[in-house]
Amino acid sequence: MTFGRVAVVGLGLLGGSVGLAIADNLPDCTTTGYDADPATRLRAAERGLVNRVCDTAAEAVAGADLVIFCVPVGAMGDAAAQIADALPERAIVSDVGSSKASVAEALRAALPGATVIPAHPVAGTENSGPDAGFAHLFRHRWCILTPPADADHAATARLSAFWEALGARVEIMDAAHHDLVLAVTSHIPHLIAYTIVGTASDLEEVTRGEVIKYSAGGFRDFTRIAASDPVMWRDVFLSNREAVLEMLGRFTEDLTALQRAIRRGDGEALFDLFTRTRDIRRSIVEQGQDDARPDFGRSDH
């Protein structure tokens, strides 16, 4: 049922964490890895992110029964094309991309006939690169699989078992629905964080030094999100354009209504919203997706 040989293509935060999590949780599984950046390959070998770092993607996937693409979503098609001739016939192909419909299309176009089961572990930090990964990244996090309608059930079940072995909880979802859900819970929050940090750094009346000094009032939490990998996020917004624009439209409507409430001095409307939003926080903490402790439970890592 489990995989004997996993190839990880892309050895940044996600790819490195996959390799380390396999080493921790699936001792019988050997891993190979490849990254387009030679410096990343060198560092990945030093840290032992996978058992063997290869000089080409084709070399990495030879003999693999699972290939996981951990590159920015805009680079999936090119990365897949590099291994098209080397991919073992019975290997399952998957990924960790944050948008799913466009990635599924890119992988299937580059690898016609391959068994492609796209996946998205909803986990990450603001750090990136081969030094950022850690074995527990996926523990207690959700991993969403978006198998196509005609997918092989046994393949989906094997991939589910794999992610569960790494500590994740697995959910199966339609790719289009995934893209809508993640637009709300991840993409729009990132877009907003990038925007406000940009706005703050362009002001003339308030210096950048002042913004930094007084960031503890709320702003600093946005800067953490806005420090995420620029290439990864550029690709997410381009590849999930439709759902992002749809959700952004809803957000802008709601913000305009709040703006009007402030202008009119409508304290009741403000109070009502501010009270309602507390409940969601409570549910998130109760369901273990965040922690009420001052360190958010991050000391568990």
Next chain:
Amino acid sequence: MTFGRVAVVGLGLLGGSVGLAIADNLPDCTTTGYDADPATRLRAAERGLVNRVCDTAAEAVAGADLVIFCVPVGAMGDAAAQIADALPERAIVSDVGSSKASVAEALRAALPGATVIPAHPVAGTENSGPDAGFAHLFRHRWCILTPPADADHAATARLSAFWEALGARVEIMDAAHHDLVLAVTSHIPHLIAYTIVGTASDLEEVTRGEVIKYSAGGFRDFTRIAASDPVMWRDVFLSNREAVLEMLGRFTEDLTALQRAIRRGDGEALFDLFTRTRDIRRSIVEQGQDDARPDFGRSDH
């Protein structure tokens, strides 16, 4: 130079932390406290937030040489009116409100002739109430004093020394400028967080359960901010309306530009902004206003 007797009016997160910080750092200073809510007074006495919890604000300020109002900014005027007749002539009056021009006006109107030096310690958590305070809340945080143009320099110096004794770093600023700076670094981030959490909970295509499950992708950090005290924040937006609307206008412009870049598939514009915002994060961590460690250094508390 230091104060012998400090009265704290309002015993929530901020008031409680002021009391506990005084006990830790100024052992020769005795504290009295009052809160309009009897249950809060009871709990404050149990936790020992101040040396003596009083049944009226007037009783609390009798004999004080420093009175600090720690109530929502919209309640400052009423709270001050309650102690107008009991305020010792030479006492300094201050506060911890998040907007300063309107609070200064309310305190001076309610206490004509009193020495009023408004203050804003830029520190807090998403928790509120008498159980939320802790002695180290102000450590390494900035406290902004906004003395009026005709303020007594000695009074300002005494209040500065007081906040430094509690662990804060002090900055002197014009009230109007404070309100603009904090609109960017605190008020708009809160407004945006409240909005997106509201938007997410109103969707029909995405259930609330899904929003909660997949919140680790960025959304959960917004829910933390959006769990802050509703009354406090309602008052902040109503009292700092002009600066908030001005900064909200800039933010909306920038968001519209980003929306256009996504619609047009302009990856370069997205990449440029996403790269720029990383620098600010680095500066914030370097200047000790946040921490790159996974727990944000919160384990120091």
